[in-house]
Amino acid sequence: MSSNEQPIPSVWARPRREREQPALSRDQIVAEAVRLLDEEGVDALSMRRLGSRLNAGATSLYRHVANKDELFELAVDEVYGELPLPEQAGAAGWRAGIEQVARSLRATILRHPWIAAKLGEVGLAYLGPNMLRQTEHLLGIFETGGFSPEEADQAMNTVVAYVLGVSTGEAAMLSMIARSGQTEQEWLERLWPAAERAVQDYPRLRARYAAQRGQDARESDQDNFEYGLQRVLDGLQSRLG
Amino acid sequence: MSSNEQPIPSVWARPRREREQPALSRDQIVAEAVRLLDEEGVDALSMRRLGSRLNAGATSLYRHVANKDELFELAVDEVYGELPLPEQAGAAGWRAGIEQVARSLRATILRHPWIAAKLGEVGLAYLGPNMLRQTEHLLGIFETGGFSPEEADQAMNTVVAYVLGVSTGEAAMLSMIARSGQTEQEWLERLWPAAERAVQDYPRLRARYAAQRGQDARESDQDNFEYGLQRVLDGLQSRLG
DNA sequence: GCGCATTTGCGTACGATGTGCGCTATGGTA
DNA sequence: TACCATAGCGCACATCGTACGCAAATGCGC
Numbered sequence: 001m002s003s004n005e006q007p008i009p010s011v012w013a014r015p016r017r018e019r020e021q022p023a024l025s026r027d028q029i030v031a032e033a034v035r036l037l038d039e040e041g042v043d044a045l046s047m048r049r050l051g052s053r054l055n056a057g058a059t060s061l062y063r064h065v066a067n068k069d070e071l072f073e074l075a076v077d078e079v080y081g082e083l084p085l086p087e088q089a090g091a092a093g094w095r096a097g098i099e100q101v102a103r104s105l106r107a108t109i110l111r112h113p114w115i116a117a118k119l120g121e122v123g124l125a126y127l128g129p130n131m132l133r134q135t136e137h138l139l140g141i142f143e144t145g146g147f148s149p150e151e152a153d154q155a156m157n158t159v160v161a162y163v164l165g166v167s168t169g170e171a172a173m174l175s176m177i178a179r180s181g182q183t184e185q186e187w188l189e190r191l192w193p194a195a196e197r198a199v200q201d202y203p204r205l206r207a208r209y210a211a212q213r214g215q216d217a218r219e220s221d222q223d224n225f226e227y228g229l230q231r232v233l234d235g236l237q238s239r240l241g
Numbered sequence: 242m243s244s245n246e247q248p249i250p251s252v253w254a255r256p257r258r259e260r261e262q263p264a265l266s267r268d269q270i271v272a273e274a275v276r277l278l279d280e281e282g283v284d285a286l287s288m289r290r291l292g293s294r295l296n297a298g299a300t301s302l303y304r305h306v307a308n309k310d311e312l313f314e315l316a317v318d319e320v321y322g323e324l325p326l327p328e329q330a331g332a333a334g335w336r337a338g339i340e341q342v343a344r345s346l347r348a349t350i351l352r353h354p355w356i357a358a359k360l361g362e363v364g365l366a367y368l369g370p371n372m373l374r375q376t377e378h379l380l381g382i383f384e385t386g387g388f389s390p391e392e393a394d395q396a397m398n399t400v401v402a403y404v405l406g407v408s409t410g411e412a413a414m415l416s417m418i419a420r421s422g423q424t425e426q427e428w429l430e431r432l433w434p435a436a437e438r439a440v441q442d443y444p445r446l447r448a449r450y451a452a453q454r455g456q457d458a459r460e461s462d463q464d465n466f467e468y469g470l471q472r473v474l475d476g477l478q479s480r481l482g
Numbered sequence: 483g484c485g486c487a488t489t490t491g492c493g494t495a496c497g498a499t500g501t502g503c504g505c506t507a508t509g510g511t512a
Numbered sequence: 513t514a515c516c517a518t519a520g521c522g523c524a525c526a527t528c529g530t531a532c533g534c535a536a537a538t539g540c541g542c
């Protein structure tokens with residue numbers, strides 16, 4: 001009985017896991033994290049779950065990412081990378097350019113609702129390259145539109161704050177619905193009675209809820225967004241006249 | 242050796258914890274939660290820690306609060322309760338009234354920075370009484386200012402989105418500084434070199450950072466907030482003809 | 483081709499977390 | 513006095529982030 005013939009604790013029985021996958025890379029980890037977050041929400045992202053989606057152990061990820069917070073920073077910037085950089089419009093077109101950026105920023109947040117919560121935790125302290133690129137570009141649009149560098153900065157902050165504020169509210173709603181596992185219709189219908197009861201003592205809120213009953217929520221969100229965006233841009237435009 | 246003289250496992254050694262404190266109440270729990278959150282940030286709130294601050298076990302809290310999320314809902318509404326309800330201004334004064342609400346909303350968020358993260362998670366789905374009261378009041382200001390009920394709703398959403406957007410960014414920064422255990426000065430000085438390196442390839446961002454160097458951050462945050470607020474209100478005012 | 487140094491993956495383990503369950507004591511009511 | 517609803521709590525469980533150290537794999541200088 002040489003050790004070669006021992007079937008159990010032998011070289012041949014040893015795991016022999018060669019690296020089939022071309023290993024693990026930071027980009028791959030971040031991309032999979034974004035996918036997981038989109039599919040299952042922010043609470044579903046644990047290092048173990050992410051690891052097993054990549055056929056890897058949980059702690060393997062730490063070779064490429066310092067910790068979970070850093071992973072989120074990277075994921076946020078990855079999403080920022082989806083934003084198109086609209087071509088620099090001429091002086092007449094600053095407003096159209098900003099509108100376009102505002103709309104695609106909102107759309108991106110709604111496509112990845114978890115990002116709202118993360119931006120709420122970290123704000124603008126992220127220094128990710130995609131975010132910086134986008135910021136630089138926005139400043140450029142305002143400056144070529146006629147704003148001084150200082151005011152371009154303030155104008156940009158105003159628009160971005162507005163868009164993030166609106167989109168955060170919408171995204172939070174989407175996240176809650178997704179977490180509930182129901183359709184948007186079901187969820188709204190389950191919440192509605194409680195909401196109506198809660199606003200009973202407030203005439204204006206009652207009227208508001210009554211008016212919204214049966215309306216398509218997504219459509220009126222969109223309308224509200226556009227209304228506010230136009231007001232913000234009106235206010236900025238009047239500074240140029 | 243009668244069992245009376247046994248000092249260890251006897252009736253007298255038994256804990257004998259009478260209820261000195263008038264027990265535990267939901268209000269008390271929420272108030273202490275807000276205090277803990279203010280002092281130590283959102284990560285420091287665990288049911289065990291909150292319990293021990295109230296001389297109670299962790300699971301005792303569950304008699305008064307369904308779960309941790311509900312506790313946060315209550316805490317958020319508790320903070321909303323701090324907002325003053327400004328007296329309803331006349332038709333000429335809608336703008337001043339909104340300004341006042343906007344400023345106190347921002348101030349409240351900065352006093353309780355953790356609330357920004359929570360609002361980012363839940364948005365406007367909170368139906369807390371204080372939040373409802375405040376919303377009703379805001380709608381009233383816009384309506385008496387001359388906005389139709391529908392447009393008052395949109396106008397309010399716009400202002401609130403802007404204020405939340407700005408304040409969320411500021412609050413996130415404050416939370417990060419607090420978590421780092423450093424003073425704001427120290428923290429900024431530690432971050433600055435990395436930031437300057439990151440923006441090197443972007444001329445406008447580089448100029449912006451250069452201009453901000455040495456400025457008082459809180460003061461320029463305040464200026465930015467006021468700038469944007471005035472633009473938003475300008476845009477709304479122009480709708481009144 | 484070979485030997486060594488560095489990098490990568492992972493098994494194990496630790497402390498902390500949210501919370502379900504069932505026991506016990508308390509205080510009010512009949 | 514007997515009873516019962518309720519508040520508080522100890523215990524337990526599953527899950528989490530992540531520190532540590534070993535083993536395989538890879539890259540590098542010869």
